[in-house]
Amino acid sequence: VQLVESGGGLVQSGGSLRLSCVVFGASLDLYTIGWFRQAPGKEREFVAAISASGGSTYYLDSVKGRFTISRDNAKNTVYLQMNSLKPEDTAVYYCAAGVRLERIKYIRNVLYWGQGTQVTVSS
Numbered sequence: 001v002q003l004v005e006s007g008g009g010l011v012q013s014g015g016s017l018r019l020s021c022v023v024f025g026a027s028l029d030l031y032t033i034g035w036f037r038q039a040p041g042k043e044r045e046f047v048a049a050i051s052a053s054g055g056s057t058y059y060l061d062s063v064k065g066r067f068t069i070s071r072d073n074a075k076n077t078v079y080l081q082m083n084s085l086k087p088e089d090t091a092v093y094y095c096a097a098g099v100r101l102e103r104i105k106y107i108r109n110v111l112y113w114g115q116g117t118q119v120t121v122s123s
Helices: none
Strands: 002-006 009-012 017-024 032-038 045-050 057-059 067-072 077-082 091-098 117-122
Touching: 002 091, 017 032, 017 091, 017 117, 032 067, 032 077, 045 067, 045 077, 057 067
Parallel strands: 009 117
Antiparallel strands: 002 017, 017 077, 032 045, 032 091, 045 057, 067 077, 091 117
């Protein structure tokens, strides 16, 4: 199973970006998908997740109301729409696949990782 992220870039504070994660080698509807991020010198942290059916989502408190996770199982793709971006959102963003929505926020429960995409928010 391979996860490939895209959509990162440089944006000004208050701007928006949409990240995409395409899953290869498996049907997307088998997995809960999460997004994590890692800023320089910091540990990787959970950002958002969506259940296999798409019916449930879960967010880091600091991104609630600004970020939206969604999925299109027909396209084997998960999206992370990021609005009202702040400089503290700057990080490498990683897509991750797991089994249970309530568990994927813990790194040890991630089955597969993408390679990451850089998001930089300037002030």
